[in-house]
Amino acid sequence: MSTRDLVPILVFAAVAALLPVFVTANTWLNFAVFTLIICLAAQGWNILGGYGGQYSFGHAAFFGTAAYATAILQVRYGVNPYLGFGFGIAAAAVVGWIIGALSFRSGLRGSYFALVTLAFAEVFRVLANASEMTGGAAGILIRLDVRPENFQFASRATFYWIALALVVAALVVTRALERSRLGAQLVAVRENESAARALGVDALQVKLSAIALSAAITGAAGALYAQYFLYLDANIAYGTWISVEALLAPIIGGAGTVFGPVLGGIILHGLSEFTKSLVGRIPGVDLVIFGILLIVVVRFPPREIPGLIRMWRGRR
Amino acid sequence: MIKPDPAFLSVHSVSKRFGGLLAVSDASFTVAEGSITGLIGPNGAGKTTLFAIVSGFEKPTSGNVLWRGEEITGRPPHLLARDGIARTFQIVQPFAGLSVRENIAVGAFLRHRRRAEAIAVAEQVAERVGLSRDLDKPAAALTVAGRKRVELAKALATGPKLLLLDEVLAGLNPSEVRDIVPVIRAIRDGGITVFMIEHVMQAVMNLCEAVHVLAQGRIIAGGTPAQVVRDPAVVEAYLGHGAATRLAGQHA
Numbered sequence: 001m002s003t004r005d006l007v008p009i010l011v012f013a014a015v016a017a018l019l020p021v022f023v024t025a026n027t028w029l030n031f032a033v034f035t036l037i038i039c040l041a042a043q044g045w046n047i048l049g050g051y052g053g054q055y056s057f058g059h060a061a062f063f064g065t066a067a068y069a070t071a072i073l074q075v076r077y078g079v080n081p082y083l084g085f086g087f088g089i090a091a092a093a094v095v096g097w098i099i100g101a102l103s104f105r106s107g108l109r110g111s112y113f114a115l116v117t118l119a120f121a122e123v124f125r126v127l128a129n130a131s132e133m134t135g136g137a138a139g140i141l142i143r144l145d146v147r148p149e150n151f152q153f154a155s156r157a158t159f160y161w162i163a164l165a166l167v168v169a170a171l172v173v174t175r176a177l178e179r180s181r182l183g184a185q186l187v188a189v190r191e192n193e194s195a196a197r198a199l200g201v202d203a204l205q206v207k208l209s210a211i212a213l214s215a216a217i218t219g220a221a222g223a224l225y226a227q228y229f230l231y232l233d234a235n236i237a238y239g240t241w242i243s244v245e246a247l248l249a250p251i252i253g254g255a256g257t258v259f260g261p262v263l264g265g266i267i268l269h270g271l272s273e274f275t276k277s278l279v280g281r282i283p284g285v286d287l288v289i290f291g292i293l294l295i296v297v298v299r300f301p302p303r304e305i306p307g308l309i310r311m312w313r314g315r316r
Numbered sequence: 317m318i319k320p321d322p323a324f325l326s327v328h329s330v331s332k333r334f335g336g337l338l339a340v341s342d343a344s345f346t347v348a349e350g351s352i353t354g355l356i357g358p359n360g361a362g363k364t365t366l367f368a369i370v371s372g373f374e375k376p377t378s379g380n381v382l383w384r385g386e387e388i389t390g391r392p393p394h395l396l397a398r399d400g401i402a403r404t405f406q407i408v409q410p411f412a413g414l415s416v417r418e419n420i421a422v423g424a425f426l427r428h429r430r431r432a433e434a435i436a437v438a439e440q441v442a443e444r445v446g447l448s449r450d451l452d453k454p455a456a457a458l459t460v461a462g463r464k465r466v467e468l469a470k471a472l473a474t475g476p477k478l479l480l481l482d483e484v485l486a487g488l489n490p491s492e493v494r495d496i497v498p499v500i501r502a503i504r505d506g507g508i509t510v511f512m513i514e515h516v517m518q519a520v521m522n523l524c525e526a527v528h529v530l531a532q533g534r535i536i537a538g539g540t541p542a543q544v545v546r547d548p549a550v551v552e553a554y555l556g557h558g559a560a561t562r563l564a565g566q567h568a
Contacts, residue, residue: 181425181434188411188422195409198371200397200426200474 001179013168020157029156035269036163042249042261043170044218050255052210053190058117059246064237066092066219067226081151092219093212100211125238139233254304324349330379339365341533352510357530371403372396402476404467406483410455417451423473441473461492481512
């Protein structure tokens with residue numbers, strides 16, 4: 001990875017870091033933090049789905065595992081939240097590796113893999129809803145105690161910068177992956193697994209590394225969510241909503257590109273927020289927007305917004 | 317000087333059964349180190365299955381494969397590639413979304429961890445197979461002949477000692493065949509043993525020192541190309557029962 005590879009990321013980081021200087025309204029910062037959390041979850045999905053071509057419908061499994069791990073360690077065992085955050089990410093990576101080992105070892109691909117990941121996430125959701133450990137259906141509450149050493153901050157801007165730092169870190173990791181042997185092998189497996197194996201690529205190992213990394217990044221989003229909202233229940237942590245968000249953003253913004261998930265996340269949430277301000281808070285209106293956007297994008301190859309813009313400009 | 321190993325690759329009574337079909341039946345042969353050895357036979361003879369067994373994509377129902385005296389039967393393809401056995405596919409398998417350079421680099425990454433090195437090796441290999449001018453094109457944009465070269469280059473980039481070529485010349489016109497024959501010969505002269513399935517007899521006669529003939533899953537003949545094409549069993553396998561005698565009668 002050369003310095004030149006990092007320039008666009010640094011430019012993005014610098015521009016985005018200035019946002020709280022201009023926008024001080026809490027609702028807007030709230031919106032920005034939430035969008036960044038989604039972007040982070042989507043960046044995780046992008047590693048496995050975008051670069052590896054393994055479409056997971058169950059990234060909630062990783063999001064939720066890290067979120068619950070962070071919350072439970074603090075609430076039940078008094079573990080320091082920063083430490084809990086790290087444990088949460090590690091737990092997500094382990095869960096990712098295990099789900100990967102079970103499904104890739106049995107040769108599951110394409111829609112079968114998607115269904116199995118969805119099933120895992122749903123099983124976790126049902127278990128979390130029933131278990132005492134997770135607070136069951138009532139959910140789990142992290143005690144409000146606003147002190148920096150508690151990973152709780154009085155100013156939303158601080159949280160915004162932390163979320164942004166994680167998103168930027170994920171951008172750097174993605175760029176590094178693109179430039180690495182693992183990245184090249186992962187893309188080769190996506191394009192043609194048999195051909196990749198013939199060239200000495202251990203396809204199983206490559207996919208397992210990818211799912212662990214992918215789960216860790218999406219897990220970071222989950223842990224951050226827990227720490228920001230201080231409340232979790234099974235439908236939030238393991239709900240289908242986050243699996244869908246994590247895959248929609250990269251698909252719309254450009255799967256298998258460094259900036260795709262961030263771009264897609266901003267477009268999706270920008271648009272849904274814009275509609276809400278236009279038509280008022282009708283429940284589900286954002287989902288309608290997501291649906292329309294997805295249909296439009298998928299209808300026209302190259303099936304991603306940056307590509308559509310390039311094509312449109314080329315045609316003129 | 318080290319004497320070349322005559323049993324560099326040896327296949328011992330390998331059989332492969334798919335349900336009721338015996339695709340390969342008790343096949344035995346060897347490939348000598350430093351040679352260009354051909355595997356020919358009519359369509360459906362089991363050549364590709366045999367290749368899949370040697371390259372680790374299929375496990376034989378019985379029999380074994382030895383590579384420089386070591387048992388490699390059923391070893392998975394990625395490990396065989398590390399050991400120095402590379403293959404190409406009859407139906408070319410480019411990484412369609414990637415450029416020619418990136419395609420070849422996937423092979424080069426096997427022995428070069430760093431991207432810069434892998435890319436440099438990929439460019440050297442491209443030079444060897446005549447792809448230098450196409451490095452930035454997407455692999456999917458090349459002609460059939462170009463894609464065959466990419467297939468060859470990817471395998472070469474893994475730094476093999478034995479190269480298995482599954483019909484690299486199929487689908488090429490005569491002038492394209494003429495262009496690629498010296499490339500294959502140069503690969504061998506560079507120290508890589510070549511074992512090739514081929515239908516283009518002109519190329520087989522031209523390139524191979526030894527040929528094995530497979531028909532209905534059995535090895536029915538072996539020897540130099542000149543010996544093999546005169547073998548009555550081979551003529552019958554291609555042209556039908558009694559063809560050899562009829563041909564002999566016509567020539568008399």
